[in-house]
Amino acid sequence: MDDHSLGDGAPGFRARAGWTREQAARIERTDETVGPIVYPPESDQIPHLHIWDTWFLRNRDGTLAEVDGYRVCFSLTAPSDLLPGKRHDVASVRCFYSADGRNWHDGGPVFEDALGQRQWAGSALYDDGSVYLFYTAAGEEGAEDLTYSQRIVGAGGGTVDTSEGFALRGPWTHHELLRPDGDRYEREDQSRAMIYTFRDPWFFEDPQTGETWLLFEANSPVPEGSDVCDGDAAQQGYNGSVGIARSPTGDPLSWELEDPLLDAVGVNQELERPHIVYKDDLYYLFVSSHLHTFAPGLEGYDALYGFVAEELRGDYVPLNESGLVVTNPENAPFQSYSWMAFPHDDEVLVQSFFNYFDFAGETLDEIAHLPESEQMRRFGGTLGPTLRLDVQGTETRIIGKLGHWHVPMAGEELPPTERELIRRARTDE
Ligand code: FRU
Numbered sequence: 001m002d003d004h005s006l007g008d009g010a011p012g013f014r015a016r017a018g019w020t021r022e023q024a025a026r027i028e029r030t031d032e033t034v035g036p037i038v039y040p041p042e043s044d045q046i047p048h049l050h051i052w053d054t055w056f057l058r059n060r061d062g063t064l065a066e067v068d069g070y071r072v073c074f075s076l077t078a079p080s081d082l083l084p085g086k087r088h089d090v091a092s093v094r095c096f097y098s099a100d101g102r103n104w105h106d107g108g109p110v111f112e113d114a115l116g117q118r119q120w121a122g123s124a125l126y127d128d129g130s131v132y133l134f135y136t137a138a139g140e141e142g143a144e145d146l147t148y149s150q151r152i153v154g155a156g157g158g159t160v161d162t163s164e165g166f167a168l169r170g171p172w173t174h175h176e177l178l179r180p181d182g183d184r185y186e187r188e189d190q191s192r193a194m195i196y197t198f199r200d201p202w203f204f205e206d207p208q209t210g211e212t213w214l215l216f217e218a219n220s221p222v223p224e225g226s227d228v229c230d231g232d233a234a235q236q237g238y239n240g241s242v243g244i245a246r247s248p249t250g251d252p253l254s255w256e257l258e259d260p261l262l263d264a265v266g267v268n269q270e271l272e273r274p275h276i277v278y279k280d281d282l283y284y285l286f287v288s289s290h291l292h293t294f295a296p297g298l299e300g301y302d303a304l305y306g307f308v309a310e311e312l313r314g315d316y317v318p319l320n321e322s323g324l325v326v327t328n329p330e331n332a333p334f335q336s337y338s339w340m341a342f343p344h345d346d347e348v349l350v351q352s353f354f355n356y357f358d359f360a361g362e363t364l365d366e367i368a369h370l371p372e373s374e375q376m377r378r379f380g381g382t383l384g385p386t387l388r389l390d391v392q393g394t395e396t397r398i399i400g401k402l403g404h405w406h407v408p409m410a411g412e413e414l415p416p417t418e419r420e421l422i423r424r425a426r427t428d429e
Contacts, residue, residue: 017261017262017263017307017309017313017314017315017316018262018263018264018265019262019263019264019267019268019271019305019307019318019323020267021235021266021267021295021297021298023318023321023322023323024264024267024268024294024298024300024322024323025298025322026321026322027298027299027300027301027303027322027323027324028322028324029301029324029327029329029330030320030324031397032320032395032396032397032398033303033320033324033325033326033327033396033397033398034327034328034329034330034398035326035327035328035329035336035387035398035401036329036385036401037329037331037332037335038332038335038336038354038357038380038384038385039357040354040357040380041354041382041403041404041405044382045103045104045382045404045405046096046104046106046382047080048079048080048106049077049078049079049080049094049106049381050077050078050079050080050082050084050087050379050381051075051076051077051353051381051382051383052075052076052077052087052337052338052353052355052381053075053076053120053121053200053273053338053353054073054074054075054076054338054340054351054353054383055073055074055075055121055122055123055124055202055340056071056072056073056074056124056340056342056407057071057072057073057074057124057125057126057131058123058124058125058126058203058342059125059126059127060125060127060205061205061207062204062205062207062276062277062278062343063343063410064342064407064410065126066409066410067126067160067162068160068162069099069162070097070098070099070160070162070166071097071098071099071101071407071409072095072096072097072107072124072126072160072166072168073095073096073097073098073104073407074093074094074095074096074110074122074124074133075093075094075096075383076091076092076093076119076120076121077091077092077093077094078090078091078092080381083372083375083376084356084375084376084379084381085368085375087381088118088120088138089118089146090118091118091119091120091138092109092111092114092118092119093109093110093111093114093119093122093133093135094106094107094108094109094110095107095108095110095168097166097168098405098407100409101406101407101408101409101412102403102405102406103405104405105166107166107167107168108168110133110155110158110168110172111155111170111172111174113172113174114135114137114153114155114174115137115141115151115153115174115176116136116137116138116139116140116141116151116153117138117139117140117141117143117146117147118138118139119135119136119137119138120135120136120138120150120199120200121135121136121199121200121272121273121338122134122135122136122200122201122202123201123202123203123275124203125203125252126160127252129159130156130157130158130159131158131159131160131168132154132155132156132158132203132252132253133154133155133158133172134152134153134154134155134177134201134202134203134214134252135152135153135155135201136150136151136152136153136198136199136200136201137150137151137152137153137176138150138199148188148195148196149188150188150196150197150198150199151176151177151178151179151198152176152177152178152179152198152199152201152214152216153174153175153176153177154174154175154177154201154252154253155172155173155174155175156172156173156175156252156253157170157171157172157173158170158172175253177201177214177245177253177254177255178198178201178214178216178245178255178257179198180196180198180218181257182221183221184220184221184243184257184258184259184260185198185218185219185220185221185241185243185257185260186198186218186219186220186221186239190221191219192233192236192237193219193237193238193239193269194269195269196219197217197218197219197240197269197270197272198216198217198218198219198243199216199217200216200217200272200273200274201214201215201216202214202215202216202273202274202275202276203252204275204276205250206312207278208281208311208312209312211246211312212246212247212250212251212252213244213245213246213247213312214244214245214246214247214255215242215243215244215261215274215275215276216242216243216244216245216274217240217241217242217243217270217271217272217273217274217287218240218241218242218243218260219239219240219241219269220239220240220241220260220263220265221239222236222239222265228265228266229265229266229295232266234295234296235266235295235296235297236265236266237269237295238264238265238266238267238268238269238293238294238295239263239264239265239266239269240263240264240265240267240268240269240270240271240289240293241260241261241262241263241264241265241271242260242261242262242263242271242274242285242287243257243260243261243274244258244259244260244261245257245258246258261274261285261312261313261316262285262307262316266295267294267295267298268289268293268294268295268298268300269293269295270289270290270293271287271289271305272287272288272289272338273287273288273338273339273340274286274287275340275341276312277341277342277343277348277391278343279343279348279391280393281310282308282309282310282393283308283309283310283311283312283314283316284306284307284308284319284341284348284391285306285307285308285309285316286304286305286306286325286339286340286341287304287305287306288302288303288304288305288337288338288339289302289303289305290302290337291333292364300324301324301327301328301333302327302328302333302334302336302337302355303324303325303326303327303328303339304325304326304327304339304341304350304352305318305319305323305324305325306318306319306323306325306341306396307319307323308393308394317394318394319394319395319396320394320395320396321394325389325396326339326350326352326387326389326398331359331361332357332358332359333359334355334356334359334364334367335354335355335356335357335359335380335384336352336353336354336355336384337352337353337355338352338353339351339352340352341389344408344412344414345414347388347389347390347391347399347414348388348389348390348391348396349386349387349388349389349402349407349408350386350387350388350389351383351384351386351387351407352383352384352387353380353381353382353383353384354380354381354382354383354384354404355379355380356378356379356380357378357379357380358377358378382404382405383404383405384404385401385402385403385404385406386401386402386403386405386406386407387400387401387402388400388401388402388414388417399417399419400417400418400419402414
């Protein structure tokens, strides 16, 4: 076995890629997985907007792109005078750019003519000077009422112009790429859950095979009367999966659905924003999920969960035995969400948005019923601090944090972690 092989004895190993109830039952906060308390930033960089799910412009090999010295990211946004709970109904994608990875500027709305009634999360690819944006079209454009259908869309035609500062320009063409097929991926009319999912496309080129993939959040259909979960219909309604499609030619705008990469039937309803970090020849698959989307009998948190395998389609083993990688402190359980891991040198960095803070032990439901001024006061709606993660084999631990919105530039050396400072002080003695 080489250093990075997971071996058959790894905790939770099983023949089929799935997150089992047995594994998820081990979810527990630990020093390695609980992030620090987040405080509001001294000044909000983008005060006129609520900002939540965020993704970076990346190269085909998964590294963060730097275009003529600019880091570029995309976020779901809504006007900041809107009640936080209403933001999903009007979400639109904006672009932000930074020349130092710390100070970010609003590059404006990306599209004038996007598909869907509003846009939900996605990913962005910088390929040969062109920008491709993958997003979720939520609701059918033209429909009078708000609907919850979800389709995966790819927009091509973007270019970055830095002749006078930074500008992202179209014209964009929008291509509907994928809809659930009802067989591998559940359609809305088959769903027995509170909300079905078919969203959050994320581009991935496999460094081992060179093949081109699109991951997404989905649900696995469980026919009525099925004997999975011992036939327990209540558990069967929780059927999250990580979906995947392949582009046979590598064309970012042409995809074919394949079987899910991993599912969580009987465990969790929403495996959100799936993405992979390839490190030490291993595939680290991450998803965000919520406390309230775990199946009856299981207790999880709003958290980043992760799995690792030796091949893209391998037998994923949950990280830290349960899958829990990063969560919020017990007294601030909803302060961060929608984590996105990315590589930087030997570390994995994790960015997320600053969600609801200042808790008095309420649930999210209770917060939604607070007076409007209170809801506004307690919503971050901006990017939180970037966490630093040490990832070794099947184990991870949080080793430090960078500031709100700090996304280091390529090659930027990170400050020593507290542990590192202690170690150095010891060896100086
Ligand atoms: C996660 C999420 C995504 C979705 C977006 C909608 O925060 O639920 O799955 O794309 O929010 O606002």
